[in-house]
Amino acid sequence: MDQKMDKTYNPVLWEDQIYEKWEKSGYFNPDNLNLPENAPNYTMILPPPNITAKLHIGHSSVMAIEDLFIRYHRLCGYRTLWIPGTDHAAIATQNVVEKKILAEEKKTRHDLGREKFLEKVWEFLHETQAVILKQTRKMGASIDWSRTAFTLDEDRKRAVNKMFVDMYKEGIIYRGERIVNWCPRCQSTLADDEIEYQEQKASFYTFKYDQNFPIAISTTRPETKLGDTAIAVNPKDERYKKYIDQELSANFCGQELNLKIIADINVDMNFGTGALGVTPAHSMIDSQMAIKNNLKTIKVIDEEGNIKENFGKFSGQKVLVARKMIIEELQEKNLIIKEEEINNNLSTCYRCGTAIEPLPSKQWFVSVDTKIPRLGNKSLKEKAIEAGENKKIEFIPDRFTKRYLDWMTNLHDWCISRQIWFGHEIPVWYRGEEIYVGEEKPQGKDWKQDPDTLDTWFSSGMWTFSTLGWPDNFQNGKKLNDLQKFHPTQMLETGYELITLWISRMIMMSIFALDEIPFEKVYLHGMVLDKNGKKMSKSKRNGIDPLDMIEKFGTDSLRLALLLGNTPGNDLRMSEEKIAGYRNFINKLWNISRFIISKTNDFSDDFDPQKLSLSDKWILNKLNKTIKKTSLDLSAYKFSLSGEELREFTWNDLADWYLEANKFEKDEDNKNKVLLFILKNILKLWHPFIPFITETIWQQLGEKQMLIVSSWPQAQEVNFDSEEQSFNIIQEIIMSIRNARSEHRIEPGKKLQAIILSPRNKELLEQQSHLIKSLKTGINQIKIIGDKSEISAKKNIFITLADIEIYLIGGFDEEKEKIRRDKEIANLKKMIDSIENKLNNQNFVNKAPAELVAQEKEKLNNYKLELRKILN
RNA sequence: GGGCGCAUAGCUCAGUUGGCUAGAGCACUUCGUUUACACCGAAGGGGUCCAGGGUUCGAGUCCUUGUGCGCCCACCA
Numbered sequence: 035m036d037q038k039m040d041k042t043y044n045p046v047l048w049e050d051q052i053y054e055k056w057e058k059s060g061y062f063n064p065d066n067l068n069l070p071e072n073a074p075n076y077t078m079i080l081p082p083p084n085i086t087a088k089l090h091i092g093h094s095s096v097m098a099i100e101d102l103f104i105r106y107h108r109l110c111g112y113r114t115l116w117i118p119g120t121d122h123a124a125i126a127t128q129n130v131v132e133k134k135i136l137a138e139e140k141k142t143r144h145d146l147g148r149e150k151f152l153e154k155v156w157e158f159l160h161e162t163q164a165v166i167l168k169q170t171r172k173m174g175a176s177i178d179w180s181r182t183a184f185t186l187d188e189d190r191k192r193a194v195n196k197m198f199v200d201m202y203k204e205g206i207i208y209r210g211e212r213i214v215n216w217c218p219r220c221q222s223t224l225a226d227d228e229i230e231y232q233e234q235k236a237s238f239y240t241f242k243y244d245q246n247f248p249i250a251i252s253t254t255r256p257e258t259k260l261g262d263t264a265i266a267v268n269p270k271d272e273r274y275k276k277y278i279d280q281e282l283s284a285n286f287c288g289q290e291l292n293l294k295i296i297a298d299i300n301v302d303m304n305f306g307t308g309a310l311g312v313t314p315a316h317s318m319i320d321s322q323m324a325i326k327n328n329l330k331t332i333k334v335i336d337e338e339g340n341i342k343e344n345f346g347k348f349s350g351q352k353v354l355v356a357r358k359m360i361i362e363e364l365q366e367k368n369l370i371i372k373e374e375e376i377n378n379n380l381s382t383c384y385r386c387g388t389a390i391e392p393l394p395s396k397q398w399f400v401s402v403d404t405k406i407p408r409l410g411n412k413s414l415k416e417k418a419i420e421a422g423e424n425k426k427i428e429f430i431p432d433r434f435t436k437r438y439l440d441w442m443t444n445l446h447d448w449c450i451s452r453q454i455w456f457g458h459e460i461p462v463w464y465r466g467e468e469i470y471v472g473e474e475k476p477q478g479k480d481w482k483q484d485p486d487t488l489d490t491w492f493s494s495g496m497w498t499f500s501t502l503g504w505p506d507n508f509q510n511g512k513k514l515n516d517l518q519k520f521h522p523t524q525m526l527e528t529g530y531e532l533i534t535l536w537i538s539r540m541i542m543m544s545i546f547a548l549d550e551i552p553f554e555k556v557y558l559h560g561m562v563l564d565k566n567g568k569k570m571s572k573s574k575r576n577g578i579d580p581l582d583m584i585e586k587f588g589t590d591s592l593r594l595a596l597l598l599g600n601t602p603g604n605d606l607r608m609s610e611e612k613i614a615g616y617r618n619f620i621n622k623l624w625n626i627s628r629f630i631i632s633k634t635n636d637f638s639d640d641f642d643p644q645k646l647s648l649s650d651k652w653i654l655n656k657l658n659k660t661i662k663k664t665s666l667d668l669s670a671y672k673f674s675l676s677g678e679e680l681r682e683f684t685w686n687d688l689a690d691w692y693l694e695a696n697k698f699e700k701d702e703d704n705k706n707k708v709l710l711f712i713l714k715n716i717l718k719l720w721h722p723f724i725p726f727i728t729e730t731i732w733q734q735l736g737e738k739q740m741l742i743v744s745s746w747p748q749a750q751e752v753n754f755d756s757e758e759q760s761f762n763i764i765q766e767i768i769m770s771i772r773n774a775r776s777e778h779r780i781e782p783g784k785k786l787q788a789i790i791l792s793p794r795n796k797e798l799l800e801q802q803s804h805l806i807k808s809l810k811t812g813i814n815q816i817k818i819i820g821d822k823s824e825i826s827a828k829k830n831i832f833i834t835l836a837d838i839e840i841y842l843i844g845g846f847d848e849e850k851e852k853i854r855r856d857k858e859i860a861n862l863k864k865m866i867d868s869i870e871n872k873l874n875n876q877n878f879v880n881k882a883p884a885e886l887v888a889q890e891k892e893k894l895n896n897y898k899l900e901l902r903k904i905l906n
Numbered sequence: 907g908g909g910c911g912c913a914u915a916g917c918u919c920a921g922u923u924g925g926c927u928a929g930a931g932c933a934c935u936u937c938g939u940u941u942a943c944a945c946c947g948a949a950g951g952g953g954u955c956c957a958g959g960g961u962u963c964g965a966g967u968c969c970u971u972g973u974g975c976g977c978c979c980a981c982c983a
Contacts, residue, residue: 252983305983309983319983440908440909615945621945621946628942628943629942674919772948773949776936879963880963882963
């Protein structure tokens with residue numbers, strides 16, 4: 035790379051070629067890393083993005099965080115593997131494509147037929163997949179493309195089929211009739227977490243089934259009452275006690291009902307009439323009561339949302355029409371006791387917003403409670419809970435462990451069949467009453483495959499091991515090849531909203547297939563919100579397109595904006611201004627490097643430790659501390675904190691102090707080597723955050739090896755703490771002088787003379803006086819004295835720092851100086867008072883740690899000394 | 907109804923096991939074009955740490971009650 039380094043960093047010139055170099059090098063693939071056999075693993079899967087749309091800024095955040103983890107561990111010598119892929123997102127994708135063909139061709143999927151429709155889906159999928167992969171590269175993801183997977187590709191299909199058959203054979207998968215959440219529009223069941231509740235006003239009717247019926251009930255859905263088979267009351271309810279266990283009959287709008295009166299403690303005596311009409315076919319809890327009490331189930335509503343046959347005049351009517359008819363009839367017969375408006379949560383389909391009908395239906399389920407002999411006679415639920423409880427799987431932040439455990443504890447069987455076309459076909463065939471479950475279509479004629487497909491989470495639940503070659507790499511209970519090398523993975527990084535949908539399923543499926551956890555740690559990030567704290571959405575037009583931002587500010591700036599200020603489990607606000615702010619930092623780093631590079635001839639960094647100046651030792655000590663702190667925080671996944679530390683070091687210590695000092699010090703050769711040493715170190719430290727610019731600069735340094743595979747810096751053993759303190763004194767003096775000039779409004783060009791009295795540090799200040807003169811203090815003459823008697827100045831500014839006194843000759847304004855002094859005196863008095871109070875408190879002196887008390891005493895002495903100096 | 911989180915400078919947020927004279931970035935004020943950088947440099951102003959009560963020598967930090975906001979789960983007959 036022979037490009038010149040411009041005054042400002044232009045990411046567009048560098049980023050693509052850098053990514054190409056990385057990709058060509060093969061280092062994204064752990065097999066090419068030339069590591070010792072015993073190198074530790076660091077494996078992570080990319081949560082496969084849905085192929086429904088191009089990536090948004092939330093995905094960018096995922097990639098920034100995960101790439102940081104991966105690059106950090108690669109530099110630390112781990113065998114790092116990050117597996118890319120995409121998710122077919124069955125229902126979501128089918129919906130997008132359905133909408134698309136409706137808009138473009140005015141056709142429904144039924145017009146096209148299953149085969150044609152699926153062709154359209156695959157067409158769409160190839161387009162979006164290409165865009166997604168391009169965006170991933172743009173983000174700088176150092177991900178192993180050679181292992182790319184798709185939840186619906188051939189390898190995953192085999193894995194899914196094998197899993198289904200294995201689970202069926204062990205009795206974990208079963209077919210059952212259960213109340214499911216049915217969307218009449220999508221013609222599909224929905225999982226609990228695919229339901230959206232919409233608050234609405236609803237009419238809440240209290241009525242009797244007929245004139246002679248002794249008990250009144252309440253409902254918002256009178257039409258379902260056609261299928262009532264019982265009335266439930268609270269066993270403690272005095273009003274109804276006498277009816278319990280009786281069987282009563284009623285004529286409800288022409289329909290004969292046989293109603294058993296049952297007792298159930300879950301019935302709230304104070305709600306409605308305290309009596310509940312039980313409709314086993316169209317309500318979840320009613321169905322449970324029906325199972326408990328052995329009640330008949332009468333189906334009233336069909337899959338289209340119409341009243342079924344054999345309900346007289348209501349048959350064939352839409353649900354809402356039937357409801358109106360029943361209300362009118364009840365009104366005519368004067369059976370309605372009360373009609374009130376209540377707030378009701380309507381269950382709707384998260385895709386299309388249609389009201390959900392709870393319906394009994396034949397579906398495939400994964401049992402979470404069936405004991406599995408092979409797994410110590412424990413159920414999947416029990417094993418998954420165990421993994422969380424004994425911290426085999428650790429959640430970051432920890433509070434989500436509780437949420438995971440709560441959810442797992444209340445988990446019900448998982449309905450895995452979906453009545454849609456796009457997805458994994460269920461490996462089950464029927465012939466009349468016969469049923470065959472197997473990985474391949476059975477021999478013989480007339481077998482018909484189950485028309486349903488599998489819940490998309492069934493395939494993504496296997497992601498940690500299906501991407502590593504399961505089932506081929508699992509023979510006779512033994513893991514082989516990639517599966518053996520990389521499973522369980524070390525880290526799962528994903529959003530907290532996926533704990534229930536995805537994380538819990540991955541844990542159960544990995545336990546079933548391999549009898550081991552899928553990952554050791556789960557890092558949960560929050561959502562990326564707009565600058566007002568609102569969710570980004572297309573309709574609100576408050577979204578930020580990552581590709582636009584990359585174009586404008588570069589990937590590194592975007593990554594910093596996504597990484598700094600981002601803490602686990604908390605949402606992050608994002609704005610263009612923020613990204614622009616980090617662009618400024620990137621440019622600063624660029625210019626720091628430019629300055630350093632311009633001073634060196636041979637890029638050598640082997641400085642002579644004997645020739646180090648005070649400022650050299652100071653910056654090396656700071657670097658040492660930064661390395662330690664940054665490494666510690668990164669290994670604890672506090673990347674935001676370590677980024678802040680790095681920025682502090684880079685901008686405040688290195689640029690503002692060390693580089694400035696460097697301009698005014700001798701022994702250039704050795705100092706330039708120190709500069710190179712520092713630069714190489716910070717490039718490594720920054721690399722996981724901002725890979726492009728660091729690699730770009732690195733390649734200007736004549737290094738043979740790429741930065742991506744260099745090694746994480748180690749802290750030096752030497753300790754320059756006392757030198758650091760000495761340099762701090764110089765810094766304080768310089769800042770005091772600048773401050774005094776500013777307070778006194780001394781013209782910038784005006785040169786002053788300084789006399790500094792410092793009995794303890796005379797020698798130090800003499801040695802460093804060139805810095806005091808040079809670093810933006812406007813001092814042209816300086817005199818360091820160790821004894822007050824040497825002072826002869828008349829008009830001067832007086833600054834005190836513990837036992838140091840500074841006299842600035844010239845530019846003195848008596849009034850301003852008085853104001854300044856009064857302020858300082860007041861402040862000092864306040865401090866002294868507060869410490870004295872503390873020290874007068876016997877409890878403090880006796881109970882606080884001795885070290886702290888001594889510290890306070892020393893502080894007090896210093897303040898007193900300063901005060902005395904000023905008052906003199 | 908059950909649970910979780912948040913509340914600190916004008917804004918966005920840090921603040922590890924209690925030791926704080928409460929920090930950073932942005933914004934703001936003043937000054938400065940000095941040969942790495944104006945996407946810059948120097949100096950500065952700005953806070954009852956949501957409110958009440960408690961524990962403690964000491965509370966932004968721990969306990970408790972309340973208020974406001976956000977989220978999750980359940981229920982809504």
